[in-house]
Amino acid sequence: EVQLVQSGAEVKEPGATVKISCKVSGYTFTDYYIYWVQLAPGKGLEWMGVVDPKDGETQYAERFQGRVIITADTSTDTAYMELSSLRSEDTAIYYCAGGLDPWGQGTLVTVSS
Amino acid sequence: DIVLTQAPLSLSVTPGQPASISCKSSQSLLHSDGKTYLYWYLQKPGQSPQLLIYEVSNRFSEVPDRFSGSGSGTDFTLKISRVEADDVGIYYCMQSLQLPSWTFGQGTKVEIK
Numbered sequence: 001e002v003q004l005v006q007s008g009a010e011v012k013e014p015g016a017t018v019k020i021s022c023k024v025s026g027y028t029f030t031d032y033y034i035y036w037v038q039l040a041p042g043k044g045l046e047w048m049g050v051v052d053p054k055d056g057e058t059q060y061a062e063r064f065q066g067r068v069i070i071t072a073d074t075s076t077d078t079a080y081m082e083l084s085s086l087r088s089e090d091t092a093i094y095y096c097a098g099g100l101d102p103w104g105q106g107t108l109v110t111v112s113s
Numbered sequence: 114d115i116v117l118t119q120a121p122l123s124l125s126v127t128p129g130q131p132a133s134i135s136c137k138s139s140q141s142l143l144h145s146d147g148k149t150y151l152y153w154y155l156q157k158p159g160q161s162p163q164l165l166i167y168e169v170s171n172r173f174s175e176v177p178d179r180f181s182g183s184g185s186g187t188d189f190t191l192k193i194s195r196v197e198a199d200d201v202g203i204y205y206c207m208q209s210l211q212l213p214s215w216t217f218g219q220g221t222k223v224e225i226k
Contacts, residue, residue: 033213037162045154045162045205047215059213062114100152101164101173 002026004096004104011110017084020107022096029077030054032099036070036081039106040092048094051079086111115139117206119218126196127226134221136206138187150209153182153191156220157202165204166191198225 007021022034036048049060053072060068069082079096091111097103116139126132142149153166164173166182169189179194193200206218 035213035215037215039156044203044220045156045207045217047217050213050215052213061214095161097162100167103161103163106161 002098002102004098004102006094006096006104006107009108009110011112012086013113014087014111016086016111017082018086018109019080019082020094020096020109022079022081022104024077024079024098027098029072029074034070034072034079035097035099036068037095037097037103038092039095040089043092048081053079083109088112115142115208115210115216117208117216117218119204119206119221121221122219123222123224125224125226126193128198129195132193132196132200132223134191134204134206134223136184136189136191136218138189138208140210141186142189142208142210143186144210149185150212151182151184151189152207152209153180154205154207155200155202156205157199160202162205196223196225201225 003025005023010018030053033050035050038046048064049070051058051070051072058070067084072079093106095103095106118137120135142151149169151169154162156162165176170182181192203220203222205220208216
């Protein structure tokens, strides 16, 4: 069974950095891009970026460029998304996806002082 | 940047009745490889998004045949032939013409009358 399992909920202060993991199982990790998507309260899905696990090449959405780093570790079949300089508007659920489907269960990040 | 505009943004449907969601793109989603990179996702309450339709009209694995997708170029439609209670949630169209980046529509909330 293909599964993407994400790390647990996080609470961070403004200005901090959060790093979320996405562990893949059930398929060859390097076969599909890993995407990251944000779902903020009252908003729709927003693509943040993507990594090709084969070579680590990334592409980021302009809105997150400079604050987001996406990586892939082929030794553990795990992808990571790091978001820095957190502000209240970053409070959201963050999803990873292996190709088009399936998606991880989501990780809630709350930014609050 | 490609913009996807969905309509309506909310829909209340009687069980057993049909429903239709439109997705219009700011530019053609027909790639030079002959494929059209338009997808439909459903995010049920409390769940991660799930792929319904890929490349305009292809139902994903185990998606009921009451769901169908159509369209070409810049205009696309998702139809549910007979809405069931399990179909409630937010429907998103998504484009990936400029692989590997994604863009989502605003989402259409479907509820049952």
